[in-house]
Amino acid sequence: MQNALFVGVSSQVALQRELDVIANNMANVSTNGFKARNSRFQEYLMPVASADSFQKPDRRVSYVIDQGTALDLAQGPIEQTGNPLHVAVRGDAFLVVRTPNGDRYTRNGAFETNAQGTLVTSDGYPVQGDGGPIQIGPQETGIAIGPDGTVSTKLGIRGRVRLVTFANPQALTNEGANLYGSTAQPQAAGLAGRVEAGALERSNVRPVVEMTRLMDVNRTYTMVSGVISRLDDLRGTAIRRLADVA
Structure with missing residues (x-):
């Protein structure tokens, strides 16, 4: 008993x-x-x-x-926003952002520029490019982000959004603010990840499935x-x- x-x-x-x-x-x-x-x-x-x-x-x-x-890790639905600073990640890659605790990883591509012209996330974390943070001048126009993450304006290329993958993505840990941490070193995404400008990847949560699980x-x-x-x-x-x- x-x-x-x-x-x-x-x-x-x-x-x-x-x-x-x-x-x-x-x-x-x-x-x-x-x-x-x-x-x-x-x-x-x-x-x-x-x-x-x-x-x-x-x-x-x-x-x-x-x-x-x-x-x-299933792909979430892609929604067109028309904002040239928004990017949706396709594939298994993650975007890299700099936080007070070091580099962290996310799939949230709702970018904007801060007062200094730095490309940042909606939480204010600088988006990491291959050479560090990406700067866009306040007077620059014609902002475009290519499928490989290259950020350009009418004055030329301003950097390339860094995309990475992990050998074991299941080891990623949630750290709040829709960020992931990892003790393992990431690898360059290469062909494993691309971005679509003017769009955002939405959550892959399926409400009907979750409600069924809840019941x-x-x-x-x-x-x-x-x-x-x-x-x-x-x-x-x-x-x-x-x-x-x-």
Whole structure:
């Protein structure tokens, strides 16, 4: 009976974690370039007891272990905005931005220029080019960004937006502000990534799928809670009957 309670609690902890992941996905349905995450769980079989006095062989107890979350790298829908500073990333590449904590990576291409003429993200982080931040003069016109990330105006080329890929993108960690961090060194994207100017990649979260997952989690959590409650009642009844016999 005690094992059954432990199994139920481990299931509830896993379901709570999945609920947090779903809630975060739903909160970012409208976030440019956001990539959804999915929970990953693993079965853990408790080793059998070693006592030889049992009349029947001991049965393994199966628990649930939270194995983290997987990043859904599917391409989000591309929406035309007409803004020459907006770029949508196609392929497996990420844009590089400079933050106070060093280089970070994003798929959000909603760029703008700050008061100094530096190309920045909507959060004010400088966009990294092959040679560092990209500067555009206040009087320059005819801004265009090519498929390879080259930024140019009527006065010439001003830099090229840096695109990178990772050998294991699943190791990327969310760091807030729609940014990812990585302990591994990125590689130049090459043909693995291109950009489309005047457009933005929208979130790849599918609201209908997430709502279905949410209902399944709530239903399962309620069911597990009912089992735990009944087991608790059963234990209470057993204790009272044993007391009566004594």
